Amino acid sequence: MQSGKIAELAGDNSITIGGRKGEYILLDRESGDFVSHTLFFTPTKKGKGILVTQTVDNNILLGPTAEELEYSDTTTSANGLNFVISKAKTMCKNPPLFNTITSFAGMRAYSSRHDFIIEESQSVKGLIHCAGIESPGLTSAPAIAEYVVNELVGKIVALEKNERFNGTRKPDYFFKNLSVDEKNELIKKEPSYGKIVCRCEQITEGEILRVIRENPPAKDIDGVKRRTRSGMGRCQGGFCQPYVAELLAREQNIPLESVTKKGKDSYLLTGVTK
Ligand SMILES: Cc1cc2nc3c(=O)[nH]c(=O)nc-3n(C[C@H](O)[C@H](O)[C@H](O)COP(=O)(O)OP(=O)(O)OC[C@H]3O[C@@H](n4cnc5c(N)ncnc54)[C@H](O)[C@@H]3O)c2cc1C
Incomplete structure (x- = not known):
């Protein structure tokens, strides 16, 4: 914007440039087969409208709204989320809203042209x-x-074409997708792969350490979350976030209070209570 x-x-x-706010509702992977296609209405001037779709990670995503604003606002609202729900209900019967794990909003820019x-x-x-x-x-x-x-x-x-440039990013492997033999072999080499940190998404300590240590490193909790999916599951980081923060502090050699959620001054802790 x-x-x-x-x-x-x-x-x-x-x-x-103007901004168009979009609010979304995310359902747990447990409901991942609620739809198997992306469903949406006939697009209008403001875009595709409300979708009900399966994500690549098998969550169900409902939204987004399209609210034109002159400033950036990424808060969600009862009005916006109720609008998403009412539209989703006209497209499909009984969306499993009891499986909602989070809601969020983003701004998309549009131009006067x-x-x-x-x-x-x-x-x-x-x-x-x-x-x-x-x-x-x-x-x-x-x-x-x-x-x-x-x-x-x-x-x-x-x-001039740089022949040495490799535009293909090495795919991250997820421990949970490996075979039992591959898992055992990895744990033997690096025992931290034997410790599950994010129970909802089955992400191991080894995977978290890998992204903190790789170049460029994940430096904050959301960085770890985006690369590993740790904290993206049903509990939304309730269980794994404190431990991820400890790993970040230890690996970066910084006090726990200096760990941030998403850089700048997004500190989570103010000090020790006990
Ligand atoms: C709700 C929603 C729904 C969407 N749906 C779709 C879809 O269905 N299909 C699709 O293809 N795309 C979709 N998008 C993507 C979106 O519509 C845009 O097309 C896309 O994000 C544009 O990318 P961009 O890199 O131009 O801008 P942005 O993604 O906005 O990136 C701009 C970057 O610049 C940074 N920045 C801002 N100011 C400064 C500054 N002063 N200095 C340095 N950095 C700065 C910002 O932090 C940001 O990282 C969606 C986005 C949202 C939010």
């Missing part, structure tokens, strides 16, 4: 704006990157 302001800093005043703005700055040569990348911006990201390289940057500077 800040791309218009960044463009302004460069002297380009033609990019006006109602299309992706992918262009070179009029004021600063070589500065490329990618602004107002509305939904489905995530899906379009690889194509946007190719367009920027081939049609914009490539026409400003001669680009």
Whole structure:
């Protein structure tokens, strides 16, 4: 949502960005087979509307709303979530809402031009704006990157292909998906794989240590959560979060009170009580 302001800093005043808040409800994997396809209404000007969909990790996701705002707001509201529920109920019978594990909201940017703005700055040569990348911006990201390289940057500077660049990320393996033999072998080599930290998602201490130690490292609780799924299950980190915090403190050699949820000043602890 800040791309218009960044463009302004460069002297380009033609990019006006607004925000569209979207609220979601997430159901536990226990209900993962409630739908097997993505269900949605006919799209409108504001987007695809409310979906009921199965995620790649087998949760069920309901949402998002589409509320236009001039500022960023990622709070959820009774109104927004009730709207999601009422729409989901018109699409399918008895969504298993008793299995709700969390709700959350995100902001998506849109531009006054109602299309992706992918262009070179009029004021600063070589500065490329990618602004107002509305939904489905995530899906379009690889194509946007190719367009920027081939049609914009490539026409400003001669680009040379770095043959050594490896664009394929090594897939993270999840301990729970290994065979019994593979699990035993790994535990023999590294006993921390034998200790389950996140009971809901069956994530081991070994996996958590791996992402804290890898380069670039996961530095906070949400970083560990995004890479390992530790804390993404039914209890939403109620059981594993304190232990993940301890591992982060130990590995980074910092006091426990300095561990953050998501960087900056998102501290969880203020001091020792006993
Ligand atoms: C509710 C919701 C539903 C969505 N649904 C879909 C979908 O169905 N399909 C799909 O393909 N995509 C979807 N998206 C993705 C979304 O619509 C966008 O298309 C996508 O996020 C655009 O990516 P982006 O990198 O341009 O911007 P963003 O993802 O907004 O990333 C911008 C980044 O810039 C950072 N930033 C902001 N200001 C500054 C600053 N001053 N300095 C440094 N960094 C800064 C932000 O922290 C952020 O990390 C959805 C998003 C939301 C929130």
